[in-house]
Amino acid sequence: QVQLVQSGAEVKLPGSSVKVSCTASGGGPFSGHTIAWVRQAPGQGLEWMGRIVPVVGVTDYAQKFQDRVTITADSSTRTAYMEVSGLRSEETAVYYCAKVGPAYTLSDWGQGTTVIVSS
């Protein structure tokens, strides 16, 4: 089992950027994990944003997030990052990181990071 600890809540202005971190402990070499980011807007369901495979540095994104979301990872610190640029008010949400296991099972989740976009 992997423990994932995310950075704290953020309040951002529309048009700005936010970078959320997700640090892993336990569960073997970080580079062997696949880390995904999932968003939940208020009153809405879960939404897959994208994932990274640190061992090969490969990322892929859901189409709606391709232009403004960047997912990176630093294996030396066992940390994955998710950055959203050009924030919009409707992107106020809780952002979760999660470990992707076999069959795309999200077995371990971070505690979530609340991002509020407001002027």
Added chain:
Amino acid sequence: QSVLTQPPSVSATPGQKVTISCSGNSSNIGNNYVSWYQHLPGAVPKLLIYENDKRPSGIPDRFSASKSGTSATLAITGLQTGDEADLYCGTWDSSLRVVLFGGGTKLTVL
């Protein structure tokens, strides 16, 4: 609107059984494993079921699931008030190349 369709809500009394459906197509449920997640109020989503019908350690056998064709079903027996949560199905979509989640089903234990 989600590609995976779940009922918005279900309700039952303590001790009863509920089932929650999740309907997709051949690009997702039809050819990939289904997971189920429990999202309790104020908590983090928790894996309930993986690979269609397997329970992670620590998940009681009151929770079970199945898959047939392009649909999946979660069943919860012996309902408890602590089971009140939003429940989501999830699966890989081979065409969209994303994990899809259903819209979520709010379980109320009256």
